[in-house]
Amino acid sequence: MDATFVGAVVLTGIVVVFIALILLVLYFSIQGKILSKSLYDSNDVKKNLKPTENKTLDNIHQIVLPQTNSDEDEVVAVISAVIASLSVSDGKTYKVKSIKPVKSYSSSRPAWAMAGLRENTTPF
Amino acid sequence: MSEVIDIFINTLKDLWFESGLYAMDWRSIVMILISFVFMYLAIVKGFEPLLLLPIAFGMFLTNLPHAGMYHPELFNAETFSVGAVLKEGGLLDMLYLGVKLQIYPPLIFLGIGCMTDFGPLISNPKSFLLGAAAQGGIFFTFAGAAVLGFNAAQSGAISIIGGADGPTAIYVASKLLTGGGSVTIGTIALAAYTYMALVPLIQPPIMKALTTKKERAVVMEQLRPVSKTEKIIFPIVVTLIIALLVPSATPLVGMLMFGNLLRESGVCERLVKTAQNELMNIITIFLGTSVGATTKAENVINPSFAKIMALGVLAFALGTACGVLFGKIMYKVTGGKVNPLIGSAGVSAVPMAARVSQKVGAQTDPTNFLLMHAMGPNVAGVIGSAVAAGVLLSII
Numbered sequence: 037m038d039a040t041f042v043g044a045v046v047l048t049g050i051v052v053v054f055i056a057l058i059l060l061v062l063y064f065s066i067q068g069k070i071l072s073k074s075l076y077d078s079n080d081v082k083k084n085l086k087p088t089e090n091k092t093l094d095n096i097h098q099i100v101l102p103q104t105n106s107d108e109d110e111v112v113a114v115i116s117a118v119i120a121s122l123s124v125s126d127g128k129t130y131k132v133k134s135i136k137p138v139k140s141y142s143s144s145r146p147a148w149a150m151a152g153l154r155e156n157t158t159p160f
Numbered sequence: 161m162s163e164v165i166d167i168f169i170n171t172l173k174d175l176w177f178e179s180g181l182y183a184m185d186w187r188s189i190v191m192i193l194i195s196f197v198f199m200y201l202a203i204v205k206g207f208e209p210l211l212l213l214p215i216a217f218g219m220f221l222t223n224l225p226h227a228g229m230y231h232p233e234l235f236n237a238e239t240f241s242v243g244a245v246l247k248e249g250g251l252l253d254m255l256y257l258g259v260k261l262q263i264y265p266p267l268i269f270l271g272i273g274c275m276t277d278f279g280p281l282i283s284n285p286k287s288f289l290l291g292a293a294a295q296g297g298i299f300f301t302f303a304g305a306a307v308l309g310f311n312a313a314q315s316g317a318i319s320i321i322g323g324a325d326g327p328t329a330i331y332v333a334s335k336l337l338t339g340g341g342s343v344t345i346g347t348i349a350l351a352a353y354t355y356m357a358l359v360p361l362i363q364p365p366i367m368k369a370l371t372t373k374k375e376r377a378v379v380m381e382q383l384r385p386v387s388k389t390e391k392i393i394f395p396i397v398v399t400l401i402i403a404l405l406v407p408s409a410t411p412l413v414g415m416l417m418f419g420n421l422l423r424e425s426g427v428c429e430r431l432v433k434t435a436q437n438e439l440m441n442i443i444t445i446f447l448g449t450s451v452g453a454t455t456k457a458e459n460v461i462n463p464s465f466a467k468i469m470a471l472g473v474l475a476f477a478l479g480t481a482c483g484v485l486f487g488k489i490m491y492k493v494t495g496g497k498v499n500p501l502i503g504s505a506g507v508s509a510v511p512m513a514a515r516v517s518q519k520v521g522a523q524t525d526p527t528n529f530l531l532m533h534a535m536g537p538n539v540a541g542v543i544g545s546a547v548a549a550g551v552l553l554s555i556i
Contacts (some may be wrong), residue, residue: 037306037315045312049299049551056405056547057292057540063397064285071390 183225187457194460195220195452198350207357211326211448215349218252218452229253230453235260256450259334259345264447265327266415271440272327272542273395273419274432276510280536282390283383286490287502287533291540293486294506295548297322297479301471302552308467314343316552318468321352322475323545324359324509328412330451332549336556342464346454351472356509362473363480363504363516370484371500375491376524378499380533388424395421402547409550413543479507483537505534508541 112135119130176182198216202209222230230252234245240260245253258264281287301322305315313336320332329352333345355362368376395417403410419435422428459465487503501521505513517534 037310037312039306041312042303042306042315045552045555046299046303048555049302049548050296052406052551053295053544053547054289054292056402057288057544059401059405060398060543061285061288063401064282064288064394067390067393067397068282068285068384071387072384 178226180225180227185225185457187461188223188225190461191223191455191457192220195223198354201354201357205357208326208353210444211349212353212357214445214448215346215353215452215455218449219346219350219455220452221449222252222453222456230256230450230456232454232456252450252453255446256453258443258446259330259450262331262334262411264443265331265334266411267439267443268327268447269412269416269546270419271435271443272510273416273421274423274435276416276420276423276539276542277535278394278420278539279386279391280383280532281539282386282394284533284536286498287536288540288543289490290483290486290503290506290537291508291542291544292506293503294479294483294508294537294541295323295544296482297475297477297507298545298548298552300478300482301475304474305467305471308471310343310464310467312556313337314341316556317343317345317348318351318471319475320545320549320552321348321355321468321472322479322507323541323548324352324356324476324479324507324513325542325545326352326356327447328545328549330447331412332552335553342459342462343468344454344456344459346451347459347465347468349451350455351468354469355472355476356512358473359476359507359509359512360516360519362476363507363513364520366477366480367484367501367504367516367520370481371488373524375488375500376521377528378491378496379525379528380497380499380502380530383532383536388426391424392421395424398543402543402550406547406550406554408553409547412546412549416542416546476507480504483507483541499528499530499533502530502534502537505536505538506541506544508538508545510538510542511535513541514538 115135116132119132122128123130195216198212198219201207202212202216221227227250229250231249234240234249234253235256242257242261245257298319302315302319305318306312310318317329317333317336320329323329326349330345330349333348337343337345337348399410399414399417402413419432422435423432483503483506484500485503486506487498487500490498490503491500499521501517502514504520505517507513514531514534514537518529518531521528521530
């Protein structure tokens with residue numbers, strides 16, 4: 037086989053593969069920005085956040101701390117949901133008086149994040 | 161009475177001359193022993209058993225003399241006719257029609273699409289670049305095959321082993337290897353599946369050699385959640401863009417994305433279950449056995465097979481190296497946000513290559529979970545290898 041032909045195949049192949057996938061990168065990067073933004077704007081939980089404490093569990097979203105990031109909001113929501121389920125089974129009313137972040141010295145990741153990671157990677 | 165005895169003796173003689181024992185030669189014995197080795201690897205060592213075991217048994221069947229299950233002369237490019245195969249062929253000849261007519265690989269891709277979650281790729285589209293970089297192994301191996309004296313079609317079929325994708329390798333080989341010759345679809349498939357199972361052995365030394373400890377320790381940012389809308393749009397857009405750019409990649413990429421759309425739509429659960437299970441299993445049995453049947457003694461016991469196996473490991477090594485090196489470039493460009501180890505996952509052995517990235521990363525920092533980040537380049541590599549296959553088919 038002619039060296040020129042081989043060189044042409046190698047160059048063309050690598051360039052075409054890159055062009056095709058770069059187009060996909062560009063499209064999905066733009067799409068991701070547009071769709072992520074529109075999802076954020078339509079998120080009703082964010083609009084109902086109020087700084088509060090000692091609220092009942094009827095309105096879970098009102099327990100969320102102000103100026104927290106979305107990960108902490110979700111963690112608080114999960115904890116509140118678990119406690120709400122206790123109310124259903126016990127027949128008693130539980131109140132979440134406060135939720136404070138605790139410094140972890142053993143790992144750079146919060147325990148919930150580690151647990152979630154382990155669960156997601158276990159099937160592999 | 162003596163007539164009866166004469167007929168009896170002549171019949172026994174005829175049976176003996178027609179038997180496989182009489183026709184057995186040293187090549188058949190060697191091939192049968194090689195098939196036993198592959199069966200051992202598949203069953204005991206767990207080397208890609210779903211395909212390697214059917215391939216090994218197909219190899220065993222085809223090398224039994226006078227069994228008549230596979231006739232390579234029926235598939236010669238000049239004289240090939242489906243009617244002739246149906247009329248004169250054996251069982252494996254008829255099953256092989258699915259390979260020859262390029263039916264099985266796209267159907268396997270349909271099943272793979274139903275099983276694949278492209279979420280990690282959608283949430284971090286830059287992973288596409290790592291998937292593209294790893295396909296460098298294919299094209300550099302093409303050059304290596306040319307140096308060793310193979311022609312363009314053979315070099316193309318051998319180099320696609322570097323895509324680390326069995327159906328893609330079989331698809332390209334069935335399109336390019338139309339005549340006879342020392343390189344067959346069976347030998348390509350054998351090399352591809354053997355090395356796919358050896359990814360955990362081939363990749364780590366290359367990954368460690370090309371990266372520093374600081375680079376391997378990079379903890380990447382958590383991936384953003386991906387909505388259902390994005391997951392539904394993804395297969396449609398990928399099919400559109402790739403099919404318009406590289407039409408010859410459409411059968412593979414199109415079926416992969418069709419399967420993924422069935423899965424992500426959420427309204428075709430029965431179809432998804434069938435594609436993931438029954439369809440995949442049936443095609444796997446037919447494909448593996450019939451491809452194994454092409455590994456006749458004259459195709460394997462020759463220097464070309466040794467060259468193919470050597471080029472196969474070269475293809476995997478080069479693909480890994482290209483992916484990791486591009487990962488290093490991304491590490492520099494992003495100011496240390498990308499762990500170069502995920503570049504090796506662009507070699508599309510899903511999810512084995514992603515697991516290897518996770519494992520090597522964890523050796524440096526046990527709390528570093530790279531698996532989901534590595535899945536992005538891993539599934540991008542499937543698309544990349546299908547595009548590379550389309551490019552090879554267009555050029556050659």
